[in-house]
Amino acid sequence: METDFIPIDYDHFDFEDRNYIKIFGRNSKNQRICVIDTCPIYLWAIIKDSVSQEKINKLIEKIKDIELDVKGRKTKVEKIEIHEKNFLDKKVRALKIFATNYKDLHDVADRLDFPEIQCRRGYDLGFDTHYIIEKRINPLQWYKISGEVLNNSQNFGGVDSNLDVDFCIKLDSAKKIDNDLGFKPKVMAYDIETDDIKLGEGEILMVSLVTDSFKKVITWKKPKTSEKNLDFLEFVKDEADLIEKFLEYVKKFSPDFLVGYFSDGFDLPYMKMRAEKNNIRLSIGLDSSQPRFSRGFEVTAKTKGIVHVDLLKFIRTAYSQYMQSETLSLNEVAHEFLGDEKKPFKHQHSSKLTDSNWESYFEYNLHDSVLVYGLFEKMWPDILEFSRVMHEPTSEVTRNGMSKNVESFILHNLEKFNEIPEKRPTNEEIGQRRGKEKYEGAFVFEPTHGLYENVAVFDFTSSYGSTIVTYNLSKSTFIDDKKSEKDSYNIEIQGKKVSFSKKPGFFPEMLKEIIEKRKKFKEELNKKPDVIKRARSNAFKLLANASYGYQGFFGARYYSREAAAATAAFAKKSIRDSIEKIDKSGYKVIYSDTDSIAFLIENHTEEQAKKLLEKLNSELPGIMELELEGFFTRGLWVTKRSGTLGAKKKYALLGKDNKLKIRGFETVRRDWCSLARKTQNEVIRMVLQDGNERRALDFIKKVIQDLKQRKIQREEIIIKTMLQKPLAEYKAISPHVIAAQKMQEKEIPIGSGNMIEYFIAETREKKKLVRDKVKLPDEKGEYNIEYYLNKQILPAVENILQVFNINIHEMIDGKKQTKLGDF
DNA sequence: GGTGGCGTTTTACC
């Protein structure tokens, strides 16, 4: 039969010792399809340069006979071809060695211990990735496919009979369809509430489910009386019934994506443990399989056919660096993306809940799923485009970090360069790489403090990415000491010359394409905006920005410390050259950090500044390009707390649209109390809008008065700090460590990653250390006026006032009150 | 017993 088809999830199985792929997906009639297919299984053996053809022929004869028996599975070398390939941009002759089973390629490689072979590659990609590369049947793209429908057939050991799909096809052919047939995924958001946050140790009290067609809370906790008519409730007998009911709904609705928040680390493993306790098989998968958990650095919880997505992980890699939220809690994230929040509910043990508490609890639980559902809808275009661009299934791209995504992109695009894939580093190699000395990074210009008028800002588009492309910087283009090439890009790093070939390498070439595509999609987006274009443009932007970090990341297949160090060095040179040229053109540069330059317009016009930009661009090498970040009405730079040197990474700009851009100030730091942050924010706004300090001074005066009269609310003085490691590992006992210890005494479970909240209180005896005055937010006590004045409010504003030659301390002490009146 | 330098820690910038 023939049908259109969009792949959603990939799995594999063995039949008669061979590997087969199972692709779960849908057609445009929204039927669920499983496609079964296979592909050639092989690895590469790269032959040393000097080996003669005759010797290669003999080698082939020897390799042909390799047969293995791995745990009862028989694998043998089935065919050998010789190919002209590239490996790390060098022409090589390589044997393509076909074998029976992908899982045994490692053992086959171990047997290829011949002196003629330089190295063996291409057996550590994972079968699903290998298949996608071989057959080019990419996730979430439309295909026209044809093949034989399997209906309880004995083919492949009857694999189709236990699949919960409309039909199962043994693939004959697949052809990509260029136009998008449209795909609206079926989505189910879920969330559980339990009596103990330790995995599996309490009972699951309720689970909420939200889809486009129903909202539900399943619970076995039925209040005796009810005040509200909560029609979303469905009561079951006990926890076991709850789990069965959950499974029943998942099966009946059969979503493409089952979505939670921190559900890899909580909801799904919890559910699995409680299912085990109740002797229930948690058979969520379309093949009735249970969720699979992997314990790496972080837990993952994957399901088959119905894809489990933990939105928290995707948000962390794809959005967090551009977000305003200070934490990635569901509450804050929902607030930022949806303008909605969690429902109020104070968690306590279920035995202490009243009937009306229970009703709030149900509403709270349901709303969490409503938020998760809303977030998934909002993020779907990005998830979709990530899968399409990286050519990896959604279950991968939503969990992987950007370095892994960069690597996926590379592996799926190597064929264009006829490249054999590099292997993953061994643990030993990773250790060596991590032990390497750090190299010098970006340049930061030391500003002179002051309030400036009419500031222009230029910045380099994808600075490091463009640098990598322009100077051809990568592992494979690096020329080490022994060899020397005349035509090379050279730069000095820590007193040593490093060189890179001018012959374009595959990594910079790939990156060039990424940057070009990003530019193209951005232009298209500006012409006619739509969510998919925006998502695609964004995916390429993130790829371009992560590629520098990738080459410097110790876990990367294409790791190159030299390339990373050279990227930083060349970029530094570029920005220094540009600063010099701007200065020489008669402008005064006041600040610069890594890839941006701020300078004063003064007696020039904005038109002239734009002309300067054009001139600079015409002189920049390769694809290096400066763009106008904006013209600003005013800009504020301050000194460091100690000394008179200008503070780096700390400034505020007021845009023509009256929008503030504040960087580095306490305003944007979450480890300062909100009173200090709000005060500073207002002061900055007033100073930038007015061009003088008068209104700001009155404002500060009022805040200090309120503070001294104890009018400040508790929440305004709370200081929040993240615990970065287990409590016991702290050498220095700072205030937040004391607060954490207090929480522990109260049996509030805390650990690495928890947010610690506290305030500084008055104490009866005079104590010197701040940590002796720490109290938890719900403890009784009055805030310490002296601390909040001298350690929060005044430090937050003193540097700003210093710009106007005002010493706030002297003013408060009443020494120089002529200007101020009574403080 | 105050002070200044340094190590530890957190958070921001790009």
Next chain:
DNA sequence: ACAGGTAAAACGCCACC
């Protein structure tokens, strides 16, 4: 342990006068 280096700042600790 899952991209990198640069930088500010607070607090505690300890040597030193």
